[in-house]
Amino acid sequence: MIAFQNVYKKYNGHEALIDVSFRISPKEFVSLVGRSGAGKSTVIKMLIGEEKPTSGRVTFGRYDVNKVRPKDLPQLRRHIGTIFQDFRLLPNKTAAENVSFALEVASRSEKEIEELVPEVLDLVGLSDKAGNFISELSGGEKQRVAIARAMVNRPEVIVADEPTGNLDPFNSLEIINLLKKINDLGTTVILATHNKDIVNQLGRRVLTMENGRLIRDEENGRYSLA
Amino acid sequence: MATAIYRIIKHALEHLWRQRLLSVATLVVMVMTLFAFGSLIVGNHILTSALNSIQEKIDISVYFKTTTPEDQILNIQKTLQQMSQVKSVQYISNAQALQIFEQQHANDPTISQALNELGTNPLSASLNIKANNPNDYPVIANYLNGSQVSGLVENVSYNQNQLVIKRLAEIINISREAGLILTIILAFAATLIAFNTILIAIYSNREEVEIMRFVGASNTFISGPYIIEGVVYGIIAAVISLLILTPVVFVISPYMQVFIPGFSLQQYFIGNLVLLFLYEIIFGSVIGIISGMIALRRYLKK
Numbered sequence: 001m002i003a004f005q006n007v008y009k010k011y012n013g014h015e016a017l018i019d020v021s022f023r024i025s026p027k028e029f030v031s032l033v034g035r036s037g038a039g040k041s042t043v044i045k046m047l048i049g050e051e052k053p054t055s056g057r058v059t060f061g062r063y064d065v066n067k068v069r070p071k072d073l074p075q076l077r078r079h080i081g082t083i084f085q086d087f088r089l090l091p092n093k094t095a096a097e098n099v100s101f102a103l104e105v106a107s108r109s110e111k112e113i114e115e116l117v118p119e120v121l122d123l124v125g126l127s128d129k130a131g132n133f134i135s136e137l138s139g140g141e142k143q144r145v146a147i148a149r150a151m152v153n154r155p156e157v158i159v160a161d162e163p164t165g166n167l168d169p170f171n172s173l174e175i176i177n178l179l180k181k182i183n184d185l186g187t188t189v190i191l192a193t194h195n196k197d198i199v200n201q202l203g204r205r206v207l208t209m210e211n212g213r214l215i216r217d218e219e220n221g222r223y224s225l226a
Numbered sequence: 227m228a229t230a231i232y233r234i235i236k237h238a239l240e241h242l243w244r245q246r247l248l249s250v251a252t253l254v255v256m257v258m259t260l261f262a263f264g265s266l267i268v269g270n271h272i273l274t275s276a277l278n279s280i281q282e283k284i285d286i287s288v289y290f291k292t293t294t295p296e297d298q299i300l301n302i303q304k305t306l307q308q309m310s311q312v313k314s315v316q317y318i319s320n321a322q323a324l325q326i327f328e329q330q331h332a333n334d335p336t337i338s339q340a341l342n343e344l345g346t347n348p349l350s351a352s353l354n355i356k357a358n359n360p361n362d363y364p365v366i367a368n369y370l371n372g373s374q375v376s377g378l379v380e381n382v383s384y385n386q387n388q389l390v391i392k393r394l395a396e397i398i399n400i401s402r403e404a405g406l407i408l409t410i411i412l413a414f415a416a417t418l419i420a421f422n423t424i425l426i427a428i429y430s431n432r433e434e435v436e437i438m439r440f441v442g443a444s445n446t447f448i449s450g451p452y453i454i455e456g457v458v459y460g461i462i463a464a465v466i467s468l469l470i471l472t473p474v475v476f477v478i479s480p481y482m483q484v485f486i487p488g489f490s491l492q493q494y495f496i497g498n499l500v501l502l503f504l505y506e507i508i509f510g511s512v513i514g515i516i517s518g519m520i521a522l523r524r525y526l527k528k
Binding site: 153 | 229230233240241244245434436437438439440441442443444445447
């Protein structure tokens with residue numbers, strides 16, 4: 001359902017991706033590992049249509065990312081929940097409002113919003129912080145709000161770009177457990193990380209990148225970069 | 227659709243309130259801009275009225291020889307009235323002239339005595355001519371000094387006042403042009419400042435715009451609230467700036483009346499308040515909307 005076919009990407013003379021090909025089936029949990037600059041973020045950006053390949057093809061379900069018009073990008077992004085290292089929450093809104101914003105942009109009704117928001121906040125364990133502004137939350141709580149926002153539209157895929165990068169080991173573990181839970185509920189999860197412990201503990205498929213190339217693709221993979 | 231509009235307005239008002247400090251700062255600049263805008267409109271009206279009132283005072287009088295028959299004078303009046311440069315021609319017969327003269331010197335017994343002794347009316351009939359534009363007096367004077375008319379004429383006041391009229395006409399022209407240029411410059415400066423303020427306000431929200439894009443918000447949904455905010459700034463600033471301008475007008479109005487007889491700034495202001503308010507709202511909102519769209523275009527582009 002997600003496919004990269006011989007994807008090549010060049011930025012101002014620098015080769016970010018070289019001949020990258022892989023497929024991800026529905027309901028998979030895939031870790032994307034590699035050092036900084038290995039090309040993980042470029043892969044993520046192509047998935048959400050932020051970048052287009054120089055050559056090769058990226059498809060997501062019925063969308064051909066090369067050909068998506070800027071006008072249709074919002075549509076594509078509603079099928080993908082995105083989680084970032086720096087949370088990217090709206091600072092002037094409360095936890096609940098941040099989650100409901102994702103529903104509002106997808107034109108969901110007020111009634112649905114009233115039902116869904118408490119439900120997902122409960123799922124990430126933040127029912128009691130619903131009315132708090134983002135600045136009043138801890139790092140781990142912020143990332144849980146971001147997860148709630150990413151999953152509230154029931155996307156087919158959740159893409160997490162270094163979601164534990166700013167968190168302590170305890171909070172990191174909680175976030176990964178949440179992602180596993182979401183995966184168990186039937187959502188594809190793509191996790192870009194360079195946290196060795198997490199990858200080894202997950203025991204799921206691992207795509208390893210180095211210098212813009214995909215060098216390993218293993219089921220039950222391990223983090224094996226020196 | 228209705229839900230989308232409701233949500234856009236909700237987000238706009240929420241955003242305005244939660245970024246109070248930024249909102250107030252932006253609003254203050256907008257108020258100053260619209261105050262300047264309103265003052266320029268009022269100031270322009272004062273200048274125009276003052277210049278018109280000065281212009282009203284310029285005229286040419288033609289005094290006819292006492293021997294000139296009245297019907298010939300009336301003929302000249304008709305010809306003058308047909309000239310495009312002429313605004314009005316007033317005929318003052320020698321009897322009327324005498325009456326005016328007597329009234330003016332009613333308290334001076336020597337003059338009335340002298341007139342009585344004279345027995346006949348020594349004053350000449352005259353035409354009092356006002357031009358549409360002070361620059362046109364030379365044309366009118368030319369006609370009066372022409373061979374057709376000059377034989378009947380005793381004296382044309384323009385010939386003595388020519389220099390003064392010319393200079394006054396120049397001063398009026400320059401004042402009008404200067405007023406217009408000054409208005410344009412000030413309006414431009416004020417607009418630019420308001421523009422910049424809103425651009426900066428949105429610049430400080432560029433991260434928010436980015437986040438909304440990632441969540442899958444359409445451009446309309448992202449820019450809508452900012453545009454509504456621009457309109458809200460425009461309306462509030464229009465109200466506040468008029469609330470400041472009103473007492474200012476009421477205070478200076480009596481002074482203006484001293485300078486320009488028969489001119490009531492207060493009356494003009496009240497008479498045009500609704501129009502002025504409308505102008506300010508439109509001007510303010512347009513600044514808000516356009517600057518908002520310019521700023522957003524940069525962050526929405528990708």
